Amino acid sequence: MTMSLSAELWPDVQPETARRLMLAGVESFARRGYHATTTRDIAGAAGMSPAALYVHFPSKAALLFAISRSGHEQTLALVRNAVAKVQDPVECIRLLVADFVAWHARRHTIARVVQYELNALPEQELEVVTELRREIERLVREVITEGSAGGAFTVADPRTAARAVLSLGVDVARWYSERSRQTPEALGKEYSELVLRMLGARAA
Amino acid sequence: MTMSLSAELWPDVQPETARRLMLAGVESFARRGYHATTTRDIAGAAGMSPAALYVHFPSKAALLFAISRSGHEQTLALVRNAVAKVQDPVECIRLLVADFVAWHARRHTIARVVQYELNALPEQELEVVTELRREIERLVREVITEGSAGGAFTVADPRTAARAVLSLGVDVARWYSERSRQTPEALGKEYSELVLRMLGARAA
Known part of the structure; x- marks a missing residue:
């Protein structure tokens, strides 16, 4: 088991x-x-x-680092996959948010450790993880920026918008539990609709 | 000092x-x-x-409870104030989110303890805090539900929407620091615009 x-x-x-x-x-x-x-x-x-x-x-820190790095690599992989697979910014964000949210719901215990114990990482290890976090944020910001330039989104500040999008997903780990009424997948879909509206997506 | x-x-x-x-x-x-x-x-x-x-x-638990209860009471007071003061649902959500987000930014260290150490509270104390949390969520859901009924918002599921609104605010405590480029107030204003879009607010 x-x-x-x-x-x-x-x-x-x-x-x-x-x-x-x-x-x-x-x-x-x-x-x-x-x-x-x-x-x-x-x-x-x-x-x-x-x-x-x-x-x-x-060491205990090495174990935390293994957990934290793997969690960040898994979420980065989801983001990269959406960006590589879907050209249209609206559909890209839809897939990206659905996967990101579903991951944080399904893996909520791992995600809590990954997100809330960052300060416990030794300096060098924290740098590696911070680099992964930057890359996740950069990719999301890029989709939003390009989408805004092309008229798919209307966003005042892509940096704040990217942060809010990721923030919504991360916080799922805090409150989601096996008793939650939605499956991780259903929640991911609902959240992707909310995010598309937040970004002022055309037709959303 | x-x-x-x-x-x-x-x-x-x-x-x-x-x-x-x-x-x-x-x-x-x-x-x-x-x-x-x-x-x-x-x-x-x-x-x-x-x-x-x-x-x-x-006890240590009594100290945690004092911190946790006070934090919840303060955020509940912000929510109550917005609901009591502003009739229009759009303007009510605008004020509520601005204040809620600014509080979590300004008080980010307290907010982290309040939000992430819930499981450390003894059962009876947790019940008191849970009641305060329910009341916060209920008030926000009510504004969204009434706003939807009156045509101010277009929301598929007020429960998910209310949770997402609060989630965005709570997660600010995780990443906000004194080095963040926005003041708590400026961030609150930006987030209230994002939330109004998320709720499909008329004219937002």
């Missing part, structure tokens, strides 16, 4: 033991916060010894 | 020592998370003994 979930969450991470530790890390950090969690807690939650944890991650 | 800030943040809390502890609590919880912070840390940050802390707050 846990094994197949971790493979779904981090298909690129090998071996399975490393994935199991990442899953235990996510659950522990989300429950008690990064600072209050020890490597012993995490190893225990994964059914392993602290020594076994260090084989895969040299 | 700290004294006047705490008086500005919590004008209703007496004596000043209690406010000083709340400020130290906010700073400690925001920096290390609730679970990793001890009452000793907080007392120390306030320049007091742990025993002096217990005179005002029986």
Whole structure:
């Protein structure tokens, strides 16, 4: 059960033991916060010894970094996919927001750790993650800017608009739970309509 | 300096020592998370003994509750004020969002504790805070529902729309900092325009 979930969450991470530790890390950090969690807690939650944890991650910070980088890479991949696949700015934003929102709903526990524990990352690791965040924001801003220039959107300030679009998606992780009445996909669709209006999209 | 800030943040809390502890609590919880912070840390940050802390707050959870309740009461007051003062739904939402967003920007450190440490509240205290949150959401939903009925807004689902409106405001606390290029007030105004579009406001 846990094994197949971790493979779904981090298909690129090998071996399975490393994935199991990442899953235990996510659950522990989300429950008690990064600072209050020890490597012993995490190893225990994964059914392993602290020594076994260090084989895969040299420190608690390294584990947080693996979780955070992977989360940012996954959301960047969604954004890149929409940009590469869809030329029309309106349809591009529609796909991008639907996927981005659905990810933050479906992966809300991971997303909370990814979004709220940034300050716990060591300086160099934070720089890597910040670069990924900048790239996500840059791509969204570019679609909005180009769409505005071409008349697809009417936006006063593409920078603020891009931030608001991403903000709406990120905040889903804070409030979404398994008890929420909408599926991640349905929520993604509803939010993409709201965003298109926010951008003053033609015909939206 | 700290004294006047705490008086500005919590004008209703007496004596000043209690406010000083709340400020130290906010700073400690925001920096290390609730679970990793001890009452000793907080007392120390306030320049007091742990025993002096217990005179005002029986536990760390009681201190968190005081911070959380006050934050929710302050944002509820903003929402109530807009609803009471402005009849026109479009202008009401404009004021409400501007104030709500500006509060989350200006008070971003408090707001982070208020929004991200909910799960650390004991059950009964969480219920009180949840009631305040429901009331905030209910009021916003009501303005949107009435505005939709009267033709001021075009909204498919007032519940999702209300959540998205509040979500945009809350998430400001996550990314806003003193280095942000907009003042809280300017950001509030920009966001209120974005929200009015999102709600399909007439003439917006």
